[in-house]
Amino acid sequence: MIRVLTFILLLASPLHAEEIVLGLSRDEVAITATFEGSEIEIFGAVKREQAIPGEDDLGVIVTVAGPDVPVTVRRKDRRFGIWVNTEAVEIDVAPSFYAVATNKPLDEILDDSEDINTRISTRRAIRSVGPSEIGSEKFTNALVRIRASQELYQTLPTGVWVKDDTLFRALIELPANLTEGNYKAEIYLTRGGKIIDLYSTAIPVKKVGLERWLYNLAHDNALLYGLMSLSIAIAAGWGASAAFSILRR
Numbered sequence: 001m002i003r004v005l006t007f008i009l010l011l012a013s014p015l016h017a018e019e020i021v022l023g024l025s026r027d028e029v030a031i032t033a034t035f036e037g038s039e040i041e042i043f044g045a046v047k048r049e050q051a052i053p054g055e056d057d058l059g060v061i062v063t064v065a066g067p068d069v070p071v072t073v074r075r076k077d078r079r080f081g082i083w084v085n086t087e088a089v090e091i092d093v094a095p096s097f098y099a100v101a102t103n104k105p106l107d108e109i110l111d112d113s114e115d116i117n118t119r120i121s122t123r124r125a126i127r128s129v130g131p132s133e134i135g136s137e138k139f140t141n142a143l144v145r146i147r148a149s150q151e152l153y154q155t156l157p158t159g160v161w162v163k164d165d166t167l168f169r170a171l172i173e174l175p176a177n178l179t180e181g182n183y184k185a186e187i188y189l190t191r192g193g194k195i196i197d198l199y200s201t202a203i204p205v206k207k208v209g210l211e212r213w214l215y216n217l218a219h220d221n222a223l224l225y226g227l228m229s230l231s232i233a234i235a236a237g238w239g240a241s242a243a244f245s246i247l248r249r
Contacts, residue, residue: 018058019047020187020199029174029183029205037176040064040203042185043169052165059102059109059190060160062170063120064203066097066152067181073139089139093127096179097152101159101170111193118195120188122153151175180206 022044029038042062052058071091102109106121119125126140147153152175160170182202189197 017048017050017196018189018191019197020189021045021047022187022199022201024185024201024203029178029203038174040172040174040185041169042172042187043167044187044199045168046166046189048166056192057104057109058162058165059104059188059193060162060168060170061106061110061120061188061190062099062101062160062172063184063186063188064097064099064172065095065125065184065186066179066205067095067183068093069096069179070094071143073143075139075142087139091126091140091143093125094143095125096181097174097183098122098125098147099154099156099159099172101154101156101172103158103160103162103168105157106155109190109193110188110195114190114193114195118188122155150177152177174205178205 022042024040024042029040042064046058071094073089073091075087100106100120100122106115110120115121115124122144123140126143144153148155151173154173156170159172160168162168181204183205185201185203187199188195
């Protein structure tokens with residue numbers, strides 16, 4: 001909601017001297033049975049009505065966010081010789097995938113006040129519901145650390161290549177363990193730490209072929225899916241037993 005309001009304010013402001021013209025290397029990402037990850041190339045140019053402003057450097061920020069999913073983060077402590085859950089925080093909004101690529105470190109091209117309003121940085125893209133903001137921060141940091149190790153959260157401080165303050169290009173690597181849904185790609189232009197233009201588009205990520213058929217079957221006809229899985233397991237066990245008996249002769 002905050003990003004939508006920010007975008008409306010940008011549209012309501014005077015015509016930008018610099019605007020984004022965007023391109024994508026692909027319109028969608030297909031998840032197949034052999035899917036091992038993919039990549040999205042985001043490229044574009046800065047359209048200008050006037051000469052390049054010289055007072056502040058151009059900042060380019062590219063974000064790609066997967067569908068938001070609620071997460072419960074638990075803390076375990078050792079009690080009486082066993083590990084038990086002692087604390088938990090409900091993460092109300094956490095993107096299943098989140099990548100932030102910039103042409104310079106984010107804090108050099110984006111004011112903290114702008115980040116608070118737009119929630120561009122990874123930790124601010126996550127909203128937790130806990131006893132206090134301070135108390136839930138450690139759980140948010142743990143979630144970021146875990147998903148970063150799985151390549152689901154990425155921070156790329158030199159991930160955007162900019163030429164002559166006009167052309168830009170970013171390459172976002174997508175891991176194999178993606179959540180299906182619409183991924184939002186957003187590109188921000190900044191000058192002096194302030195956002196001067198925003199472009200947003202959606203990239204569908206969906207299962208196709210056998211993966212799609214099995215997914216639909218499991219959700220639409222769970223009984224048939226269970227019977228089929230059981231039949232395959234029985235057939236595989238019988239086949240292995242028969243092959244083993246033949247080899248023993």
